[in-house]
Amino acid sequence: MRKNNQTNFSSKQILLILSIVCVLLMGLSLITDKVSGPLRAVANYTIVPMQKGMNTIGLWMSDFTQNFATIQELRAKNKTLQAEIDELTVKNNLLQQDKHELERLRELYALDELYADYKKVGARVTMNDSGNWFHSFVIDKGSNDGIKVDMNVMAGKGLVGIVTEVGPNWSRVRSIIDDASNVSALVLSSSDTCVVNGDLTLMQDGRIRFEMLANNGTEIKEGEQVVTSHISSKYLQGILIGYISEIHVDSNNLTRSGYITPVVDFEHLREVLVITTTKDDILED
Amino acid sequence: MKRKIITVCIIIACFILECTIFQKLSFGSITPNLMIIVTSAFGFMRGKREGMMVGFISGLLIDIMFGDLIGFYTLIYTVLGYANGFFRKIFYDDDIKLPLILIAASDFLYGNIICIFMFVMRSRFHYFYYLKTIIIPELIYTILVTLALYQIILQINKKLESEEQRSASKFV
Numbered sequence: 001m002r003k004n005n006q007t008n009f010s011s012k013q014i015l016l017i018l019s020i021v022c023v024l025l026m027g028l029s030l031i032t033d034k035v036s037g038p039l040r041a042v043a044n045y046t047i048v049p050m051q052k053g054m055n056t057i058g059l060w061m062s063d064f065t066q067n068f069a070t071i072q073e074l075r076a077k078n079k080t081l082q083a084e085i086d087e088l089t090v091k092n093n094l095l096q097q098d099k100h101e102l103e104r105l106r107e108l109y110a111l112d113e114l115y116a117d118y119k120k121v122g123a124r125v126t127m128n129d130s131g132n133w134f135h136s137f138v139i140d141k142g143s144n145d146g147i148k149v150d151m152n153v154m155a156g157k158g159l160v161g162i163v164t165e166v167g168p169n170w171s172r173v174r175s176i177i178d179d180a181s182n183v184s185a186l187v188l189s190s191s192d193t194c195v196v197n198g199d200l201t202l203m204q205d206g207r208i209r210f211e212m213l214a215n216n217g218t219e220i221k222e223g224e225q226v227v228t229s230h231i232s233s234k235y236l237q238g239i240l241i242g243y244i245s246e247i248h249v250d251s252n253n254l255t256r257s258g259y260i261t262p263v264v265d266f267e268h269l270r271e272v273l274v275i276t277t278t279k280d281d282i283l284e285d
Numbered sequence: 286m287k288r289k290i291i292t293v294c295i296i297i298a299c300f301i302l303e304c305t306i307f308q309k310l311s312f313g314s315i316t317p318n319l320m321i322i323v324t325s326a327f328g329f330m331r332g333k334r335e336g337m338m339v340g341f342i343s344g345l346l347i348d349i350m351f352g353d354l355i356g357f358y359t360l361i362y363t364v365l366g367y368a369n370g371f372f373r374k375i376f377y378d379d380d381i382k383l384p385l386i387l388i389a390a391s392d393f394l395y396g397n398i399i400c401i402f403m404f405v406m407r408s409r410f411h412y413f414y415y416l417k418t419i420i421i422p423e424l425i426y427t428i429l430v431t432l433a434l435y436q437i438i439l440q441i442n443k444k445l446e447s448e449e450q451r452s453a454s455k456f457v
Contacts, residue, residue: 011332011337011367014334019363022357022359022360022363023360025356026354026356026360029354036349036355042349047297047300047350050301051301051304054301057305057306058310127304127350128305131318131399133399133403133404134351138304172350180407199409200404200415201411
């Protein structure tokens with residue numbers, strides 16, 4: 001009996017050992033990020049290749065369900081979109097003219113292209129957060145492709161999030177609608193800064209909250225553009241976040257807050273663009 | 286040995302399914318919690334020790350891919366697997382009620398733990414909102430998926446057990 005006890009732990013003891021291991025891991029990962037390195041490498045060769053295949057099946061299935069949209073719906077949409085295209089072409093022509101003028105003026109001012117074109121790398125979304133509490137996802141590019149922590153991620157014309165963890169062939173991106181996300185932002189028309197933070201209670205409406213917008217008399221209406229601000233330490237300047245959908249003065253009468261509708265459709269993210277310059281790179285230059 | 290390999294395969298398969306296909310099949314952006322089903326099923330089918338190990342691996346997978354703090358989910362799943370092991374004594378193959386109740390209870394507990402440690406601790410006190418929009422819908426969806434997934438796990442386990450008995454009786 002005694003011999004048996006020495007070689008085999010009872011399940012209570014195993015529970016204790018595993019719990020201590022977990023607590024130690026938590027403590028260690030608070031202090032350094034070296035713990036997750038080897039684990040990430042293991043995941044890189046086991047989970048990541050499989051999930052890529054599965055993801056294509058999932059995409060096919062969601063395509064299949066979306067195919068049931070009625071023809072009438074599509075026709076109506078087509079009509080409005082056609083009208084929109086015509087309108088946008090006219091607008092675009094005007095903007096092209098403006099752009100040439102702007103370039104000329106910039107040259108005059110010897111202003112470099114401060115935030116015009118960041119270099120981007122395309123990546124595919126392969127996996128979404130397993131739970132329902134947070135909104136992060138995994139993309140199929142990692143440190144082997146030059147992705148680093150704190151790189152900004154866009155989809156289409158808007159900001160999606162920021163890279164928080166990098167493995168050899170994958171990296172994790174935290175969306176701006178995630179409950180733990182905070183972005184320093186700027187209202188384009190008045191250049192007032194505010195803070196945009198994600199909130200789980202708003203996630204299902206597809207909205208995000210903004211706070212700390214100074215109540216300084218500038219008139220800010222619904223529908224105005226909000227972009228990332230110049231004072232942010234992580235986010236590059238001038239990336240579109242969304243449009244103000246609701247704004248009200250706080251009870252302290254000093255600040256304003258409200259809601260933003262993001263330009264990115266977070267429910268159907270498939271391809272994203274990772275900006276390969278970080279704010280640190282720019283600040284060092 | 287064969288059992289261990291198959292168990293790990295089931296865990297990995299469920300993790301990948303949860304993160305890919307079930308994300309696309311979500312109702313109102315709620316996805317079922319497959320890892321809870323696996324952990325708790327192995328807990329009450331195979332006992333504390335195996336439930337604990339399955340929970341440990343499941344939690345570790347989530348931690349590596351999505352956790353900010355490695356060890357947090359691992360601890361929750363390990364303890365849940367262990368706790369489900371207590372019910373092995375009253376578990377019978379053909380009874381579907383006990384598995385459903387246990388898996389539902391585990392998922393409810395899991396939701397509450399996450400809510401308290403990740404949200405209430407960051408002073409977001411909309412507990413009833415979270416209960417209504419996340420914990421309960423996730424619970425219902427998880428139970429629906431359990432009806433199918435649990436049968437698969439049960440059949441695999443039955444087959445393995447009968448094989449083990451056969452090979453054990455050879456040596457008698």
